[in-house]
Each structure stands twice: as C-alpha cells, then as structure tokens.
Amino acid sequence: MHKEKNKFKRILWIVLTLLVLTLTGSTLYLQWYALEAGGNERGKNLETSYAFMYEHYPFLSHWVDSLQRANALRDTFILSEDGARLHALYLYADTLTAHTAVAVHGYTDNAVRMLHIAYLYNHDLHYNVLLPDLRFAGQSEGDHIQMGWKDRLDVLRWMEVANELFAPKGSQTRMVVHGISMGAATTVCVSGEPQPPFVNCFVEDCGYTSVWDEYAGELKNQFGLPAFPLLHLASWATRLRYGWDFREASPLEQVKKCRLPMLFIHGTEDTFVPTWMGDSLYAAKTGIKEIWHVEGATHADSYLKYAKEYTEIVKSFVERYNIPKDMNNLPSQ
Structure with a gap:
C-alpha cells in the first residue's frame, strides 16, 4: 500500500511537472509568436x-x-x-x-x-x-x-x-x-x-x-484553442516582461x-x-x-x-x- 502511494505521488509529480513545462513553453511561444513575430522580418524589410x-x-x-x-x-x-x-x-x-x-x-x-x-x-x-x-x-x-x-x-x-x-x-x-x-x-x-x-x-x-479580444479570436481561429489558460498566462507574462497586458x-x-x-x-x-x-x-x-x-x-x-x-x-x-x-x-x- 505504501509503495503504491509513493508510485502515485511520483506519477502525479511527473504529470504536474510536464503540465507546467507545457504551459510555460506554450505561453512563451504565444508571446513570441504574437509580439515578436519571428523578429518581424516583414516589418523590417523595406525592399x-x-x-x-x-x-x-x-x-x-x-x-x-x-x-x-x-x-x-x-x-x-x-x-x-x-x-x-x-x-x-x-x-x-x-x-x-x-x-x-x-x-x-x-x-x-x-x-x-x-x-x-x-x-x-x-x-x-x-x-x-x-x-x-x-x-x-x-x-x-x-x-x-x-x-x-x-x-x-x-x-x-x-x-x-x-x-x-x-x-x-x-x-x-x-x-x-x-x-x-x-x-x-x-x-x-x-x-x-x-x-x-x-x-x-x-x-x-x-x-x-x-488586444485580448483579437488574440482570443485568433487562438480559436488558427489553433482551435480557448482563451483559458494560455491567453491569461501570456498576458501575465507580457505584464512582467514589457509592462502592459492584453486587457489593459x-x-x-x-x-x-x-x-x-x-x-x-x-x-x-x-x-x-x-x-x-x-x-x-x-x-x-x-x-x-x-x-x-x-x-x-x-x-x-x-x-x-x-x-x-x-x-x-x-x-x-x-x-x-x-x-x-x-x-x-x-x-x-
């Protein structure tokens, strides 16, 4: 019984760790995709x-x-x-x-x-x-x-x-x-x-x-994803990194x-x-x-x-x- 309980805890810890890593990676990707646009090559290329x-x-x-x-x-x-x-x-x-x-x-x-x-x-x-x-x-x-x-x-x-x-x-x-x-x-x-x-x-x-409305619509249209939780996390990360958020x-x-x-x-x-x-x-x-x-x-x-x-x-x-x-x-x- 004790071994099974420890096994369950390890599995739960692994799942939670993977979830956190996935959400963190997805949040950073969304922020990069939306606000950095791959370096904004189109916007910088005058030719x-x-x-x-x-x-x-x-x-x-x-x-x-x-x-x-x-x-x-x-x-x-x-x-x-x-x-x-x-x-x-x-x-x-x-x-x-x-x-x-x-x-x-x-x-x-x-x-x-x-x-x-x-x-x-x-x-x-x-x-x-x-x-x-x-x-x-x-x-x-x-x-x-x-x-x-x-x-x-x-x-x-x-x-x-x-x-x-x-x-x-x-x-x-x-x-x-x-x-x-x-x-x-x-x-x-x-x-x-x-x-x-x-x-x-x-x-x-x-x-x-x-910005919130626009990104929520594009999350759904491009990726088939709901606003929660990625948009909430990306908005929060933008506040931390750049000093503004999507609802503001x-x-x-x-x-x-x-x-x-x-x-x-x-x-x-x-x-x-x-x-x-x-x-x-x-x-x-x-x-x-x-x-x-x-x-x-x-x-x-x-x-x-x-x-x-x-x-x-x-x-x-x-x-x-x-x-x-x-x-x-x-x-x-």
Missing part, C-alpha cells in the same frame, strides 16, 4: 515592402519615384523618453497648407506600407503627411510589437513633430490621424488621450476592440473618452478583425461619428478594392471636421 506596395498599387511606383528624385520623401528620427530611436517618413504638400495627416501602419507592417494612404492625403487632398514606423518595425528600434497600446504615446510625440514640421509660420497645423488595422487600434488609443489643439479628427480603418490594451475603453469626430471604416467580410469589432467601437464612441461598412472587403483592403470611394468618403469627412476648433460649429449627435 520587400516597396515591392509589395508597387505590386498591389501600381500607381505608387511613378509617384514615389518622382518624390525621391525631388528629395521630397524624407526621413526623420527622434529619441523617445526611454531612449529608443524612432523613425518616420514625411512629405510636404505641393502648396503651402496647414492641413496635415499622420498615417499609422498595421501589424508587422511599416511606414512604407502606408504609402497608399499617403498618396490619398498628399496627392489627392494636397496634405502634408507624416508616416511613423512603430516600434520594432521599419527603421524604428524596439524589442516587440506593442499592439497599439504603448504606441499611442509615441504617436502623440509624432503628432507634435508633424506640427513642428508643417505648421505655417506663427500658426498650427490642422491635423487628422488615420490608421489601418493595428494602426487603427493605435489611432483609437491615441484618441482617448488629451489632444493637442491642432488635432481635429480621426479615421480608423478596421481596428480591434482590444483596449481601444474600446479609449474611444469612450474621445471627444473629436471619428470616421470608422470596416469591411463586411473581415474575419481577421471581425466586423463586429468596428461596430462595437462605433457604438462606444460618443459625439460626432460616421461609419462606412465596405461591402465585400476583407481585412485592410477597403482602399485596394474601392480606392475612388475610399478617397471621396475620407475627403468628405476631413473637409467637414479638419478645421480649427475655434471655427467648429459642429452639431451634436
């Missing part, structure tokens, strides 16, 4: 990023080439408060203007992969444009993808830089912040913070409600604090960031808001499918709301 954009948006090739020949597409770097070196592309409008757009890229992307939105604002609407590389992407430093949460603080700094670059002498810019996918989530997170006086409106295209990173909570107009864009066939997330963000936003459900569009391809309509809808929105606040006489909704 393949340009090739991708020219393949999907052929009109960009001639435009970018003309900008580069004129030295009009420029680089700028800043140091963050924690010492990270951050990079952005920027370009001036073809005429002197205060109108400015800050365009924020998505998950495992970089500034180059927002050149189609730069084209919309700079070529079509004659805006100044700044395109930041978020951390761990493009030419910006960093050790992980921040999923838009801590990125909001960097983007707020980039907004100040854009105002310094583009403001006509003695005045301020008239700024819109426009993000796609994770960049949309970043934009929504930015919108919940106190805003500089030169920011007038936001455009979010297919952003998620929270909530565009849904941030949008409730937004007091400026916002345009929501979401494809009706988006399964990566499901359409219901865009609807939830829209419902949570108080005040002035508009939404465009893009029929048949999947994730982050609304402009690709409907460039003319996309441009017209964004143009109509910013013409109404990207004006100095002391001139705003906006109806409440």
Whole structure:
C-alpha cells in the first residue's frame, strides 16, 4: 500500500511537472509568436515592402519615384523618453497648407506600407503627411510589437513633430490621424488621450476592440484553442516582461473618452478583425461619428478594392471636421 502511494505521488509529480513545462513553453511561444513575430522580418524589410506596395498599387511606383528624385520623401528620427530611436517618413504638400495627416501602419507592417494612404492625403487632398514606423518595425528600434497600446504615446510625440514640421509660420497645423488595422487600434488609443489643439479628427480603418479580444479570436481561429489558460498566462507574462497586458490594451475603453469626430471604416467580410469589432467601437464612441461598412472587403483592403470611394468618403469627412476648433460649429449627435 505504501509503495503504491509513493508510485502515485511520483506519477502525479511527473504529470504536474510536464503540465507546467507545457504551459510555460506554450505561453512563451504565444508571446513570441504574437509580439515578436519571428523578429518581424516583414516589418523590417523595406525592399520587400516597396515591392509589395508597387505590386498591389501600381500607381505608387511613378509617384514615389518622382518624390525621391525631388528629395521630397524624407526621413526623420527622434529619441523617445526611454531612449529608443524612432523613425518616420514625411512629405510636404505641393502648396503651402496647414492641413496635415499622420498615417499609422498595421501589424508587422511599416511606414512604407502606408504609402497608399499617403498618396490619398498628399496627392489627392494636397496634405502634408507624416508616416511613423512603430516600434520594432521599419527603421524604428524596439524589442516587440506593442499592439497599439504603448504606441499611442509615441504617436502623440509624432503628432507634435508633424506640427513642428508643417505648421505655417506663427500658426498650427490642422491635423487628422488615420490608421489601418493595428494602426487603427493605435489611432483609437491615441484618441482617448488629451489632444493637442491642432488635432481635429480621426479615421480608423478596421481596428480591434482590444488586444485580448483579437488574440482570443485568433487562438480559436488558427489553433482551435480557448482563451483559458494560455491567453491569461501570456498576458501575465507580457505584464512582467514589457509592462502592459492584453486587457489593459483596449481601444474600446479609449474611444469612450474621445471627444473629436471619428470616421470608422470596416469591411463586411473581415474575419481577421471581425466586423463586429468596428461596430462595437462605433457604438462606444460618443459625439460626432460616421461609419462606412465596405461591402465585400476583407481585412485592410477597403482602399485596394474601392480606392475612388475610399478617397471621396475620407475627403468628405476631413473637409467637414479638419478645421480649427475655434471655427467648429459642429452639431451634436
């Protein structure tokens, strides 16, 4: 009887040890997979990023080439408060203007992969444009993808830089912040913070409600796994290692604090960031808001499918709301 009891204890100890090792390994893999993305080769490779954009948006090739020949597409770097070196592309409008757009890229992307939105604002609407590389992407430093949460603080700094670059002498810019996918989530997170006086409106295209919701959905879709316990453990490990967690990173909570107009864009066939997330963000936003459900569009391809309509809808929105606040006489909704 005593030997059988000891045998049972050994087996239980082995099982528990294997369970702990399995959960630890799975947690670390999930964190690596989601936040480090294999070193984010896609987001750091500028050559393949340009090739991708020219393949999907052929009109960009001639435009970018003309900008580069004129030295009009420029680089700028800043140091963050924690010492990270951050990079952005920027370009001036073809005429002197205060109108400015800050365009924020998505998950495992970089500034180059927002050149189609730069084209919309700079070529079509004659805006100044700044395109930041978020951390761990493009030419910006960093050790992980921040999923838009801590990125909001960097983007707020980039907004100040854009105002310094583009403001006509003695005045301020008239700024819109426009993000796609994770960049949309970043934009929504930015919108919940106190805003500089030169920011007038936001455009979010297919952003998620929270990092927790997005990862829970992908765990189920890609791996057939429930959120518990891996997501709980990975969130806890992210808190220990990087100082934030998946529930804290909530565009849904941030949008409730937004007091400026916002345009929501979401494809009706988006399964990566499901359409219901865009609807939830829209419902949570108080005040002035508009939404465009893009029929048949999947994730982050609304402009690709409907460039003319996309441009017209964004143009109509910013013409109404990207004006100095002391001139705003906006109806409440």
